[in-house]
Amino acid sequence: MKIQLTRAFNTIFDNKVAQQPLSAAFLTIAVFASTASQAQDLQVEIAGISSNEGKIYIQLFKGEDNFKNGVAAAASIVDAKEGQVSVNFNSLSAGEYAVRYFHDEDNDGQFDTNFLGIPTEGYGFSNNAKANFGPPNYSDIKFSVSDENTKIVNRSTVNY
Amino acid sequence: MQRRYLLKAMAAVGAGLSLPHANVFGQTAVSNTINVKHLFNQAIQKDDALIGLADVQQNYTEQSLKIDGKLPKDIHGYFYRNGPAKHERGEQRYQHLFEGDGMLQRFAIGEGKIKHIGKFVNTPKYAHEESAKRFMFDGPDTKLTVSSAVAHADTINTANTNIIPVGDDLWALWEGGSASVIDKASLSFKNFANLGENSQYGDKLKRLPFSAHPKIEANGDIWNFGYNAAGTIVLYHLSAQGKTKNVGLINTDFRAGMLHDFLITHKHILLILPSITKDASAHGMFTSIRFNKHQPMKVMVLDKNTLKLARQYELPPGFAFHFGNAWEEADGSIYFDASLYSDVKILHEMSHIMQGKHIAKPATSNTCLYHLKANGSVDYQRLKENSEFPRVSNYLTGLKNRYLYHVGNTHDGLWSDSIYRVDWHNDTVESYDYGKEYIVEEHIPIAQDNNENNGYLIGTALHVPSKRTCLNIFNVAKLSDGPITRAWLPYHLPLGFHGNYSAA
């Protein structure tokens, strides 16, 4: 399967959620946390952050369709911190999840790209899935959350 | 077996990467199962001519050249060159000549002396891999067994193709991503140029492809294009200081993955799209490029003020990396020259030779002068001399030139061994044959007092038997007499692509 580069980059974040001002979009979807009795906590550790400037925008998706359609189950915006930040998503119901994020370095609430749609700000994915001129496959980003009551840690590094 | 020197193919060198390219998502990288390094080592044992393609381990510290002949007093400046030199790390050798990290060569000429230094461009890629002591990123053709994420083209920018003076700096150029800003005094990498900085464009030009063949007009304005394999071509009009004046985007159906050079006239930009396509079933960016003998070459003529398409021409199928110059006649017709190949075999030969493969019948190119007429028809004449690295005097860029300089092959071998001057006024060709022991690199004219009849031609050549590189200076009026200056390094330099002279 081949995807043209420009389009591929556009599909990283350029979807229903990201087309709105991101901060607003994030706030409206952050209430989706499950109320199931058996639930797990997820800790997303993001390393390699280049500076204290701006914020890190993180989205959590449940299932491939939601990921592809950009419908996030939860989201979080945290201040950037040189080195590493950790973000917790609590009480998740069992299932398949994926995380993507970007570093809004200039703090304008946008995932900035150039005229060809190539990111000009850092970005990354769960499992530290490898970018290659665009986003990795969903299969490399996804991870499972089971019914057991243990905390999951998912680590990755920002691609600048 | 007859030993071959000077790859014509090598003459074609300087073609690089049009990254970011149409990428394959979800495709498993092909690991480099053949040990290319081993194959090359075997080949070099049998053929000294390959030393120019061997890996370079370190920078060259300052070295005075031993001068034969007389150094003209009126040459006082710097001759810069660029080319790939880091071809191997550990057991890994790159499969294609265009993949290696760039190394800058500087010859400081004046006061009876010539001094050389050579320095790798310390791009982020080079810096990462230098500390890791291994290649970390897949190349356009070479896939590693273990490779790191490539966030965008500048992650793997090798800055390996050309070098031009811009303002107080130098720019080392690649074609897949940004220009690398180089400190003139130290030849150190400073940063990637962000062409929109402090302008209305902001970061919108950051990381866009910027070709290695900008054209600089006599007034200093810099014109360039950048090619993205989705078919989008970015057009740039910059000031002499490298500040963006205007930028345009043109969508084309040209998706071969590589577009290397272009031309300007005083009014127009010429994008010349060769007869190549991408084989979607093949792996590797260069490997997957195919010649299509049914596909005309296309010339898109764009207005320099609006950066919009003015008209188009179709030419017979062909392929070229390089063009010398274009100019416009009073009747609105346009002339331009190309070092024209009949197919794209040359591109693949530059991979074969890196892997130590014997090239039985090397591809050849000849100068072709096209005439694009105002009524839409096209004429052309093809010269018989072998031709690559065409150059004209800087001050005539986009204006009518009488002389075209190029290198080529007289001894019917693999490598360039001669330099040529085509005279469009008299329809004659003058040449100088270095001899088959030499591998001749790009030569550039230095016109004195903006008069192409006066001045010098300067260029390097690798003398294979003694394994030394020499710098050569010719009087343009007496080219066939041979160099008036030949200055020797005590060792050889890696074969490079393009260079430029800058007066002190």
Ligand SMILES: [Fe+2]
């Ligand atoms: Fe070139």
